[in-house]
Amino acid sequence: MSQLNVPTMADYMAKGEAPEILFWVGCAGSFDDRAKKITKAIVKILNHVNIKFAVLGVEETCTGDPAKRAGNEFLFQMQAMQNIQVLNGYEVKKIVTGCPHCFNTIKNEYPELGGKYEVIHHTQLVQQLIDSGKLKVEGGEFKGKKITFHDPCYLGRANNEYEAPRNIIQKLDAELNEMKRSRANGLCCGAGGAQMFKEAEKGNKEVNVERSEEALAMNPDVIAVGCPFCMTMMRDGVKHFEKEDKVQVLDVSEMIAKANDL
Amino acid sequence: MISSIIFTIILLCGGYLFYKNASKIRRNVLLGKEIDRSDNSSERWKLMTLVAIGQSKMVVRPIAGIMHILLYAGFVIINIEVIEIVIDGIFGTHRVLSFMGGFYNFLIASFEWLALGVIVGCVVFFVRRNVIKLQRFMSKELDGWPRSDANYILITEVLLMSAFLIMNCTDHLLQTKGYDHYINAGSFPVSSLLNPIFNNMSTESLVMLERGCWWFHIIGIIAFLNYLPYSKHFHILLAFPAVYFSNLKPKGAFNNLTSVTNEVKLMLDPNATVPPPPETPLKFGAKDVMDLTWKQLMDAYTCTECGRCTSSCPANQTGKLLSPRKILMDTRDRLTEVGKNIDANGSFVDDGKSLLGNYITEEELWACNTCNACTEACPVNLDPLSVIMDLRQFLVMEKSSAPNALNAMFTNIENNGAPWQFSPADRLNWASED
Numbered sequence: 196m197s198q199l200n201v202p203t204m205a206d207y208m209a210k211g212e213a214p215e216i217l218f219w220v221g222c223a224g225s226f227d228d229r230a231k232k233i234t235k236a237i238v239k240i241l242n243h244v245n246i247k248f249a250v251l252g253v254e255e256t257c258t259g260d261p262a263k264r265a266g267n268e269f270l271f272q273m274q275a276m277q278n279i280q281v282l283n284g285y286e287v288k289k290i291v292t293g294c295p296h297c298f299n300t301i302k303n304e305y306p307e308l309g310g311k312y313e314v315i316h317h318t319q320l321v322q323q324l325i326d327s328g329k330l331k332v333e334g335g336e337f338k339g340k341k342i343t344f345h346d347p348c349y350l351g352r353a354n355n356e357y358e359a360p361r362n363i364i365q366k367l368d369a370e371l372n373e374m375k376r377s378r379a380n381g382l383c384c385g386a387g388g389a390q391m392f393k394e395a396e397k398g399n400k401e402v403n404v405e406r407s408e409e410a411l412a413m414n415p416d417v418i419a420v421g422c423p424f425c426m427t428m429m430r431d432g433v434k435h436f437e438k439e440d441k442v443q444v445l446d447v448s449e450m451i452a453k454a455n456d457l
Numbered sequence: 458m459i460s461s462i463i464f465t466i467i468l469l470c471g472g473y474l475f476y477k478n479a480s481k482i483r484r485n486v487l488l489g490k491e492i493d494r495s496d497n498s499s500e501r502w503k504l505m506t507l508v509a510i511g512q513s514k515m516v517v518r519p520i521a522g523i524m525h526i527l528l529y530a531g532f533v534i535i536n537i538e539v540i541e542i543v544i545d546g547i548f549g550t551h552r553v554l555s556f557m558g559g560f561y562n563f564l565i566a567s568f569e570w571l572a573l574g575v576i577v578g579c580v581v582f583f584v585r586r587n588v589i590k591l592q593r594f595m596s597k598e599l600d601g602w603p604r605s606d607a608n609y610i611l612i613t614e615v616l617l618m619s620a621f622l623i624m625n626c627t628d629h630l631l632q633t634k635g636y637d638h639y640i641n642a643g644s645f646p647v648s649s650l651l652n653p654i655f656n657n658m659s660t661e662s663l664v665m666l667e668r669g670c671w672w673f674h675i676i677g678i679i680a681f682l683n684y685l686p687y688s689k690h691f692h693i694l695l696a697f698p699a700v701y702f703s704n705l706k707p708k709g710a711f712n713n714l715t716s717v718t719n720e721v722k723l724m725l726d727p728n729a730t731v732p733p734p735p736e737t738p739l740k741f742g743a744k745d746v747m748d749l750t751w752k753q754l755m756d757a758y759t760c761t762e763c764g765r766c767t768s769s770c771p772a773n774q775t776g777k778l779l780s781p782r783k784i785l786m787d788t789r790d791r792l793t794e795v796g797k798n799i800d801a802n803g804s805f806v807d808d809g810k811s812l813l814g815n816y817i818t819e820e821e822l823w824a825c826n827t828c829n830a831c832t833e834a835c836p837v838n839l840d841p842l843s844v845i846m847d848l849r850q851f852l853v854m855e856k857s858s859a860p861n862a863l864n865a866m867f868t869n870i871e872n873n874g875a876p877w878q879f880s881p882a883d884r885l886n887w888a889s890e891d
Contacts, residue, residue, distance in 0.1 A: 201888040222875040224887075231887040238888075252885040256874030264827045265863045266742065266849030268714045270870055272721040303710030308718065348828040353709025379833050380517075383771040388827030392876055393862035396824040399776030406771075 199238050203252040204285045214249040216320075217287045219301065221294035222257050223423035229430065230293075230423035236452035237293055237317050243457050244329045248291075254281055258300040265389035272308065275300075279310035289313045291320045293448075295349035295422045296387075302354070316350055318359040318421050318447050325366060334368035335454035342369045343415040344447075345406065345429060346381035347422035360421050360447045367454055372413045382406050384432075386424035407432020411442065418444045464546035464675075471679035478686035479694075482758055485796040489751035494702040501701050504838075509700040514836040518765065521585075524578040528614070531575035532693065535568050535621070542675050552628075555642030562644035569625060569647035572618040579611045579618075586611075593764035598783040603689065603762055610690050617677045624670035626651040627663045636660055692761035696837045699759040702752055703838035708829040711846060714741065742850025745811040746792045749847060756839040757789035766831035766841060772824040779824035781831035781841035787816035788844055813848050822848050823860055 207214050218241065224234040241248050259274030278301075282290075290312050292298040302314035315323075324330035342364050350356050357378045364371050376382045385395070385402025395401060407429055410418045418433065420426050423446075430444045445453075494501075507513045512529065516522035541554045555561050586594045586607060594604070626648035631639035655663065685691045716739050719731040743749050746757075766781035767773050773780050791812045799805050813819075825845045832840050853859045859867070866876045874881050 199888055201885070203885070220884075220887075222877065222879075225884045226875060226877055226879045231890070234887055250885065250888075253882055255884060256881065257870045257876060259870070261876050262867060262870055263711060264846075265859060265866070266846065266851075266853035267859075267867055268717045268741065268850055269721065269854060270867055272713065272717050273724070274870060274874075276721055276725055299707075299709035303707050304713060307713050348826070348830075349709050352829040352833050354707050380769065380830075382769075382774075383826040383828035383830065385771060385826065388825050389863060389866065390826055392866040393823070393860050395775075396772070396777045396779070396820055398772070398824075402771045402775050402826065405775050 199235060200242050201238055202249045204249045204254065204287075205252070207249050208285065212247075213286065215247040216289045216291055217282070217285075218248050218250050219258075219290050219292040219294075219297050220250055220255060221292060221297045221423065223427075224293040225255070227423060227427070229426055233423060233426065233446040233449060234293055236446065236449040236457070237291075239452045239457040240321060240324070240330065240448060240455075243455065244324055251281065258297045260296045260300040261389045261392060263300070263304070264387070265392075271304075275305055275308050275310070279305060279308055282310055282312065287312055289315075291315050291317055293317050293423070295347040295353070296424070299349040299353050316354075316356065316359070316421070318350070318363060319356065321363050321448060321451055322359040325363065330451075330455075332363070332366045332451060332454060335456070337367040337369045337417065337450055337454055340367075340369045340416040341414060342367075342371050342417045342419050343374055343410050343413045344371060344377070344419045344421075345374075345384065345410060345425055346378060347420065347425050348381065348383050348387050350421055351381055352379055360419065363447050363451060364419055367450060369417075372415065374409050374413060376409065382409065384420075384422075384425040384428035386428045391424050391427070401432075401435075403428035403432040404435050407436060411436055411438055415442060417450070418442060419447050419450060420444060421447050458549065461547060461549045467676060467679060468543065468546065471683060475682050475686070478683065481796055481800070482686055482691070484799075485792050486751050486754045486758065488747050488792070488795065489749050489754040490747075492750035492752050494752060497705055500705060504703065504705075505697060505701040508703075508836075508838060509697045512836070514838075517834075517836075520581075521763075524581050527571075527574040527578040528582075531571040531578070531618075534571055535575070535618075537564065538568050538621075539675070539678060542671070546675060551638050552640065552642045555640065561642060565625070565643035566646050569622065569645060572621050573647050575618045576615055579615045583608065583611045593768040596764065596767060596780060596782070598780055598786055599762065599764075603786070606688050606690075607762070609684075610688065613677065613681055613684075617674060617681070620670040620674040620677065622648040622651065623655075624667055624674060627655055627658075627667040627670070630655055630658075631660065631663050631667060634660060636664070689761045692759050692837070695755060695759040696761075699755055700838050702755070704832075704840060704843075708832055712843070714850070717741065740851075741854035742852070743844070743847035744813045744851045744855070746788060746795055747805075748851070749788065749812075749844060753788065753840070753844055753847075754792055756841075756844075757785050757792060759837060760785040760789065760839055762786060763836065765834040765836065766839075769830040769834040771826050771828060771830065777821075777824040778818070779821045781845075784817060784821070784841040784844050785839060788812060791816050813851060817848060819852060819858065822852065825849075 220234050223230040256278060257274050258278060259271035263271035290301060295316055298314060298316045325332055344360055344364060361371060383402060384406050418429050420429055426444060426446060433439050433442050433444055512526055515525050544553050545551055585591050625645050628639060629645045629649060632641050722729040722731050746754060762782055764782050770781055795805060798808055822845055827842060829842060832842055869876050869878050873879060
């Protein structure tokens with residue numbers, strides 16, 4: 196594996212240049228051990244197609260999404276305005292995110308606060324790269340494999356993007372099997388609304404167990420996700436049913452990177 | 458002559474009573490805070506045509522959707538017949554629109570088929586609620602009045618349609634006998650199936666029955682109209698404005714509080730120019746119905762308690778206390794209580810109660826995943842999630858009563874710019890790790 200090339204905005208600034216796109220890594224993608232692999236897969240794809248991109252590195256902070264969904268509008272707007280200052284300072288025009296929550300917040304909630312950018316989710320970027328011929332995808336190890344895609348709420352229902360991740364999976368010559376609750380009817384993994392950071396209220400089942408059960412009923416080889424929080428939740432769910440040896444949970448970007456031996 | 462006077466009095470009283478009660482609901486809705494939904498009128502008309510008039514989200518669940526369209530089409534189209542009934546009632550005429558000839562026959566025949574459709578739809582709905590007992594109709598929040606309300610509506614509609622068909626059948630029999638003013642008018646494909654039942658009756662009995670059904674049908678409609686303001690069935694009126702004024706932004710775009718923006722601007726830059734704070738102290742988030750917007754209050758009166766939101770809510774489906782349907786029902790019930798308070802006292806007198814606490818508990822609010830399954834499922838674009846979020850904002854920003862784990866998350870974001878306890882200096886470490 197070749198060394199990752201991860202320039203920062205500050206690096207570009209020092210050279211007096213500007214990258215084509217900013218890769219907003221997100222907190223999970225920066226700190227969570229499993230999510231870091233997704234981040235690296237995205238970087239491998241970006242390196243592979245030679246896109247001029249940069250990350251903010253230590254200048255990136257939480258978008259404020261979990262604070263906002265938990266009702267802490269103050270903290271959200273503090274985070275948002277500080278981030279907007281940084282982003283506008285670098286004259287950022289286009290952002291790709293590794294997380295649907297960052298994607299949603301920057302795309303939909305920053306403009307009113309002065310942060311107006313073209314924001315896309317990493318699955319949308321991958322689809323654009325495939326469509327423009329910059330990225331060639333063949334099935335590789337996923338050819339003929341049974342895949343079930345779990346829609347992230349903040350990509351799907353929140354922003355009506357159901358096709359990009361599916362189009363990519365289909366490019367892998369894999370067999371995409373839809374759960375009964377998919378697309379607009381998709382069931383949350385249980386992490387949204389700041390649930391990721393607290394214990395669930397009393398009930399008779401964990402949401403991620405309910406969702407993983409539904410996904411496992413499809414007998415997939417891979418449960419594909421597009422969100423680092425879904426990744427955590429679905430992996431925990433698969434472990435709950437002791438299926439981690441048989442069923443992989445992978446981000447769509449990881450599947451592309453693997454299929455291309457990146 | 459006497460019957461014309463009685464009819465006119467009933468019609469005017471019924472109309473006035475409905476106007477009064479509907480006005481109260483309008484007043485209650487307008488207790489809500491301002492929110493601008495006057496933009497994009499062409500897009501809003503399109504949305505209303507598709508979702509409310511076209512029932513596009515109803516058919517996502519095909520059985521309920523198709524049955525509902527039967528009822529809806531029946532209700533809207535058969536009400537054309539009411540125009541004739543009202544004219545006949547006031548002027549003492551009989552089937553005054555029959556001069557339209559063939560077209561009149563076509564209309565009456567269509568009404569009959571639609572009436573049959575309504576009866577079929579109501580029976581299917583009644584069976585789903587009371588025999589099959591679908592899960593979403595068995596929830597605790599429907600215990601008592603809401604469940605009875607649903608059944609009263611279905612039974613009333615069956616009675617009204619039956620009266621309409623019996624009226625037509627007896628009228629038709631009198632027509633064939635050439636009795637009195639029963640001129641040959643109309644076409645009766647459905648009600649004529651009832652002929653064997655009434656065929657042997659005397660002419661007097663037929664007239665009694667025909668008149669009886671006519672009066673029952675129209676008084677029933679006027680009574681039903683006045684039942685609406687006390688019932689979930691009010692949705693037949695509010696569904697249209699509720700869809701028209703629905704949120705057009707992506708579902709993921711939550712409202713940014715302007716009051717907070719101004720304060721944050723001052724915190725980041727003491728010299729920033731922001732509008733001066735209002736006289737009354739700012740309140741962040743919502744504690745009671747008056748803190749919600751008029752659209753949220755309209756949503757509460759529009760909800761017909763179908764429970765599609767609740768049946769798609771991940772929290773509810775895994776046994777948590779949260780039910781998005783209950784959130785809107787609670788909002789409506791509290792608003793009704795506030796309305797009665799205003800009726801009694803002239804203006805609202807603090808009753809020591811609030812939506813948050815007395816109706817909706819913190820446990821319900823903290824179970825929400827903000828996943829938008831509820832708003833997606835709602836056939837008329839109602840938004841229980843926005844109510845949940847406003848109440849959460851009050852809990853956090855006014856009451857400082859978030860779960861401890863969330864407070865820890867807030868502290869982490871404040872101190873190290875991430876919801877977990879990692880050093881911001883380590884943010885790029887992944888790039889050089891194996």
